[in-house]
Amino acid sequence: xxxxxxxxxxxxxxxxxxxxxxxxxxxxxxxxxxxxxxxxxxxxxxxxxxxxxxxxxxxxxxxxxxxxxxxxxxxxxxxxxxxxxxxxxxxxxxxxxxxxxxxxxxxxxxxxxxxxxxxxxxxxxxxxxxxxxxxxxxxxxxxxxxxxxxxxxxxxxxxxxxxxxxxxxxxxxxxxxxxxxxxxxxxxxxxxxxxxxxxxxxxxxxxxxxxxxxxxxxxxxxxxxxxxxxxxxxxxxxxxxxxxxxxxxxxxxxxxxxxxxxxxxxxxxxxxxxxxxxxxxxxxxxxxxxxxxxxxxxxxxxxxxxxxxxxxxxxxxxxxxxxxxxxxxxxxxxxxxxxxxxxxxxxxxxxxxxxxxxxxxxxxxxxxxxxxxxxxxxxxxxxxxxxxxxxxxxxxxxxxxxxxxxxxxxxxxxxxxxxxxxxxxxxxxxxx
Numbered sequence: 001x002x003x004x005x006x007x008x009x010x011x012x013x014x015x016x017x018x019x020x021x022x023x024x025x026x027x028x029x030x031x032x033x034x035x036x037x038x039x040x041x042x043x044x045x046x047x048x049x050x051x052x053x054x055x056x057x058x059x060x061x062x063x064x065x066x067x068x069x070x071x072x073x074x075x076x077x078x079x080x081x082x083x084x085x086x087x088x089x090x091x092x093x094x095x096x097x098x099x100x101x102x103x104x105x106x107x108x109x110x111x112x113x114x115x116x117x118x119x120x121x122x123x124x125x126x127x128x129x130x131x132x133x134x135x136x137x138x139x140x141x142x143x144x145x146x147x148x149x150x151x152x153x154x155x156x157x158x159x160x161x162x163x164x165x166x167x168x169x170x171x172x173x174x175x176x177x178x179x180x181x182x183x184x185x186x187x188x189x190x191x192x193x194x195x196x197x198x199x200x201x202x203x204x205x206x207x208x209x210x211x212x213x214x215x216x217x218x219x220x221x222x223x224x225x226x227x228x229x230x231x232x233x234x235x236x237x238x239x240x241x242x243x244x245x246x247x248x249x250x251x252x253x254x255x256x257x258x259x260x261x262x263x264x265x266x267x268x269x270x271x272x273x274x275x276x277x278x279x280x281x282x283x284x285x286x287x288x289x290x291x292x293x294x295x296x297x298x299x300x301x302x303x304x305x306x307x308x309x310x311x312x313x314x315x316x317x318x319x320x321x322x323x324x325x326x327x328x329x330x331x332x333x334x335x336x337x338x339x340x341x342x343x344x345x346x347x348x349x350x351x352x353x354x355x356x357x358x359x360x361x362x363x364x365x366x367x368x369x370x371x372x373x374x375x376x377x378x379x380x381x382x383x384x385x386x387x388x389x390x391x392x393x394x395x396x397x398x399x400x401x402x403x404x405x406x407x408x409x410x411x412x413x414x415x416x417x418x419x420x421x422x423x424x425x426x427x428x429x430x431x432x
Contacts, residue, residue, distance in 0.1 A: 027049075027050075027051035027052055027053070028048070028049065028052045028053075029052070029053050029054075029055065030044050030047070030048055030052055030053070030054045030055070031054075031055050031057070032044045032054060032055065032056045032057060032061075033056070033057030033058075033059065034057070034059065036057065040061070040063060041054070041056055041061050041063060041065050041073070041081065042063050042065050042066075044056075045065060045066070045067060045068075045069070045071065048069060048071050049069065049071075050069050050070045050071070051070060051071070052069075052071045052072075053071065053072045053074060054071055054072070054073050054074070055074050055076055056073060056074070056075050056076065056079045056102070057076055057077065057079060058075075058076060058077030058078060058079050059079055059080070060079075060080045060082055061079060061080065061081050061082065062082045062084070063081065063082075064083050064084075064087055064088065064089055064090070064091075065081065065089075065090055065091070066091045066092075066093065067090070067091070067092045067093065067094055067097045067099070068093045068094050069094050069097070070094050070095055070096040070097050071094075071097060071098075072097065072098040072099070072100070072127075073098065073099045073100070073102070074100050074101055075100065075101030075102040075131075076101065078101065078102070078103055078132070079101075079102055079103070080102070080103040080104075080105065081102055081103070081104045081105075082105055082106050083105070083106040083107050083108070084106065085106050085107070085108055085109065086108040086115070087107070087108045087113075087115055088107060088108070088115055088116050088117075088118075088119045089104050089105070089106065089107050089116070089117050089118070089136065090104055090117065090118045090119070091118075091119050091121065092118065092119070092120045092121070092123055092126055093121050093122065093123060094123055094126075095123050095124050095125050095126070096124075096125040096126070097123065097126050097127075098126060098127035098128070098129070099118065099127075099128055099129075099131065100127070100128075100129045100130050100131065101129075101130050101131065102131050102132070103131070103132040103133075103134060104117045104118060104131055104132070104133050104134075104136070105117070105133070105134040105135045105136065106135050106136070107135075107136035107137055107138070108137065109137045109158075109166065110137075111137060111138075111166070111168055114138060114141050114143070114168075114172070115136075115137055115138065116136060116137070116138040116139065116140065116141040116168075116172075117133040117136035117138065117139050117140065117155070118131070118133070118139070118140045118141070119138075119140075119141045119143065120140075120141070120142045120143065120145045120148060121143045121144070121145065122143070122144050122145060123145050123148070124145060124146050124147045124148060125147060125148065126145065126148040126149070127148070127149045127151070128140055128148070128149070128150045128151070128153060129149070129150075129151045129152055129153065130151075130152045130153065131153045131154075132153070132154050133153060133154065133155040133156070134155075134156050135156070135158065136155070136157070136158075136168075137157070137158060137166075137167065137168035138168035138169055138170075138172050138189075139153070139155030139157070139168075139169070139170045139171055139172075139186065139189065140153065140155065140170075140171045140172070141171075141172045141174070142171075142172070142173045142174065142176040142179060142198075143174050143175070143176070144174065144175045144176060145176045145179075146176055146177045146178045146179065147177075147178045147179065148176070148179045148180075149179070149180045149182070150171060150179065150180070150181045150182070150184060151180070151181075151182045151183050151184070152182070152183040152184065153184045153185075154184070154185040154186075155170040155171070155184070155185070155186050155187070155189065156187050156188055157169075157170060157186075157187070157188040157189030157190070157211070158188070158189075159188035159189065159190075159210070159211070159212050160188060164190055164212045164213055167188075167189060167190040167212060168189060168190055169189050169190055169191040169192070169193070169194040169217070170184070170186030170187075170189040170191070170192045170193060170208065170211070171184060171186065171192070171193045171194070172194045173193075173194065173195045173196070173198040173201065174196055174197065174198065175196075175197045175198060176198045176201075177198050177199045177200045177201065178199075178200040178201065179198070179201045179202075180201070180202045180204070181193065181201065181202070181203045181204070181206060182202070182203075182204045182205055182206070183204075183205050183206065184206045184207070185206075185207050185209075186206065186207070186208045186209070186211065187208075187209050187210050187211065188210055188211065188212075189211050189212070190211065190212050190213050191211055191213050191214045191215070191216070191217040192206075192208025192209075192211040192214065192215045192216060192231070192234065193206065193208060193215070193216050193217070193218075194214075194217045194218075195216075195217070195218045195219070195221050195224070196218075196219045196220055196221065197219075197220050197221060198221045198224075199221050199222045199223045199224065200222075200223050200224065201221070201224045201225075202224075202225050202227075203216075203224065203225065203226045203227075203229060204225075204226075204227045204228055204229065205227070205228040205229065206229045206230075207229070207230045207232075208229070208230070208231050208232075208234060209230070209231075209232050209233050209234070210233050210234065211234045211235070212234075212235055213234070213235045213236065214234060214235060214236045214237075214238060214239050215231030215232070215234035215236070215237050215238055215253075215256070216229070216231055216237070216238035216239070216240070217238075217239050218238070218239065218240045218241065218243065219241045219242050219243065220241075220242050220243060221243050222243050222244050222245050222246075223244075223245045223246075224243070224246055224247075225246075225247040225249070226246070226247065226248050226249070226251055227247070227248075227249045227250055227251065228249075228250050228251065229251045229252070230251070230252045230254075231251070231252070231253050231254075231256070231263075232252065232253075232254045232255045232256070233254075233255045233256065233257075234256050235256070235258065235260055235261075236256055236260045236261065236262045236265055237253040237254070237256040237262060237263040237264060237265075237282060238253060238262075238263070238264050238265065239262075239265040239267070240264065240265070240266055240267070240269050240272075241265075241266075241267040241268055241269065242267070242268045242269075243268075243269055243270075243272075244269070244270045244271045244272065245271050245272060246269065246272035246273075247272065247273050248264075248272070248273070248274040248275070248277055249273075249274075249275050249276055249277070250275075250276045250277065251277045251278075252277070252278045252280070253277065253278070253279045253280070253282065253285075254278065254279070254280040254281050254282065255280075255281050255282070256282045256283070257281070257282065257283055258283060259283075260283075261282050261283030261284065261305075262282060262283065262284045262285075262286070262287045262309075263279040263280075263282035263284070263285045263286060263304070264279065264285070264286045264287070265287045266286065266287065266288045266289070266291040266294070266314075267289050267290060267291070268289075268290045268291070269291045269294060270291065270292045270293050270294065271292075271293050271294065272294045272295075273294070273295050273297075274294065274295070274296045274297075274299060275295075275296070275297050275298050275299065276298045276299065276427055277299045277300075278299070278300050278302070279299060279300065279301050279302070279304065279307070280300070280301075280302040280303055280304065281302070281303045281304065282304045282305070283304070283305045283306075284304065284305060284306045284308075284309045285301045285304040285306065285307040285308060285327070286301075286307070286308050286309070287309045288308065288309065288310050288311060288314045288317065289311040289313055289314065290311070290313045290314060291314040291317060292314060292315050292316055292317065293315075293316045293317065294317045294318075295317070295318045295319075295344075296317070296318070296319040296320075296322060297318075297319070297320055297321045297322065297344075298321050298322065298425060298427050299322045299323070300322070300323045300325065300427065301322060301323065301324045301325065301327055301330075302323075302325040302326055302327070303325070303326045303327065304327045304328070305327070305328050305329065306327065306328065306329045306330075306331070306332045307324055307327040307329070307330050307331060308330070308331045308332070308374075309331075309332045309333075310331060310332065310333045310338070310340060310415075311333070311334060311335075312333065312334050312335035312338070314340060315338070315339045315340065316339050316340065316341075317340045317341070318340075318341050318343075318344050319340070319341070319342050319349060320341075320342065320343050320344040320345075320347050320348060320349060321344075321347055321348075321349065321421075321425050322349045322350070322425070323349070323350045323352075323424045323425050323427075324349060324350065324351045324352060324374070325350075325352050325424070326352060329376060330351060330353075330374040330375075330376075331374035331375045331415065332375065333375055333415065336414060337414055338414070338415050340415065342374065342415070342416070342417040343417055343418055343419045346367075346419050347419055347421075348367070348368075348372070348417040348418065348419035348420045348421055349417055349420065349421060349425075350420070350421040350422075350423065350424045350425055351372050351374065351417065351420055352424075354368055354372050354420050354422075357372070357373075358370070359372060359420060361422045366421065366422045366423055367419050367420065367421060367422065368419070368420035368421070368422060371416040371417060371418045371420070372416060372417045372420040373415070373416045373417075374415065374416070374417065375415055
C-alpha cells in the first residue's frame with residue numbers, strides 16, 4: 001500500500017514538472033520592426049501569449065498600447081512610443097509584465113484621469129526599467145499595484161510650459177504597497193515622487209531636481225524607507241506627512257530656496273528615524289509641525305537659513321550627534337518650554353558657533369562644560385513676529401546678539417544642548 005502511494009506521488013510530481021517544462025517551452029520571442037513580421041507593437045501584443053518576450057526595433061511607433069498579459073517588452077536602439085496627447089501612452093493591466101529600454105512621450109493632460117506615460121493598474125510583479133519618459137503629465141503611475149519595480153528611468157515633466165496646477169508627478173503611487181523605486185531621475189514635474197496610502201516601499205538612489213512643488217510628497221504611508229536619494233532645487237525638498245515608522249538614511253536635501261524652501265517638511269510624522277542625511281543650503285533645513293518621537297542622528301545641517309524650525313506642536317523628538325555648520329540660525333521655535341531634546345545618553349551635537357557664545361572645555365573630555373542654547377533671542381522673536389525679518393543684518397540686531405552672548409540669561413527659551421560636542425561628528429567613521 002505504501003509503495004502504491006509513493007508511486008502516485010512520484011507520478012504527480014513528474015506530471016507537474018512536465019507541464020511546467022511545456023509551459024516554459026511555449027514562451028516565444030516576437031520581433032517588431034519595419035522588416036519584421038509585426039510593424040505595430042499593439043499587433044504583436046495581440047498575438048502574444050503569457051511569458052512571451054517582444055523585442056521592438058528602433059523607430060517611432062505612434063500608438064497607445066495596453067499590456068494585458070504577462071509579457072515583457074524590450075526596446076532595442078531606443079524605440080519611441082508616442083501618444084497623441086490623450087489618454088495613457090502605455091497601460092499595464094497584467095501581473096509580471098515588463099517594459100524596458102523605450103522612450104515614451106506625449107501622454108494626455110487630464111489630471112482627473114491621471115493620464116500617464118506608463119500606468120500600472122491592479123497589477124504586481126511588474127518591472128519598468130531604463131525608460132525615458134518625456135512630455136507626459138505623469139511619468140509612471142501605480143494604481144492599487146503592489147510589489148513592482150521601477151528602476152533607472154528618467155522622467156521630464158512639463159514645467160517649462162505649463163502651470164503647477166496642470167503639471168503632474170514624476171512617479172505617483174496610490175494604494176500601492178511594497179514597491180521598489182530605485183535609480184530614477186525626475187525633473188520638472190509638479191512633484192518628483194508622490195506617495196499616498198502606500199506602506200512598505202523602498203525608495204533608493206533616486207534624484208529629484210527642479211520640480212515645481214515638492215521633490216518628494218508623501219502622505220498616509222507607514223513603514224517606508226528612503227535611502228541615498230537626492231532632492232535638490234525643488235520648491236520644497238520633501239514633505240513627509242501623516243505617517244509613522246519612516247526611515248530616512250543617507251539622503252541629500254539641498255538648494256531648496258524660496259518662501260517654501262524647506263529641505264524636509266515634517267507634518268504629523270511620528271516614530272521615525274533620520275540619520276546620516278545632508279541638509280544643506282535650504283531656506284529652512286527641517287520644518288517640524290506636530291512631529292513627535294522622531295530621532296535625528298549623524299545628520300549634517302549646513303548653510304541653511306534656519307537649520308531647524310521647531311513648532312510647539314512637536315514633542316519628544318531626540319536630536320544628537322548631528323553637525324550644525326554655517327547656518328544663519330541654528331534653531332527657531334515659538335515656545336519657551338519643550339519636551340524635545342538635543343542630546344541622548346550624555347551625547348549632544350556639534351555647533352560650530354558654540355565657542356563664540358562663551359563655550360569651553362576645561363577638562364578636555366571633548367564635551368563643552370556649559371550648555372549650548374541653539375535658539376537666539378531674535379530667532380525666537382522673529383518666529384512670533386515674522387515682520388522682524390527686515391532687521392536681519394541691522395546694527396540693532398548685532399547689538400542684541402552681543403548682549404545675549406554677554407548675558408545668556410536674556411534668552412527666554414529653555415531648550416538647550418547640555419552636552420555640546422567640541423569637535424564635529426565624523427559621520428562615515430561613526431556609521432561603520
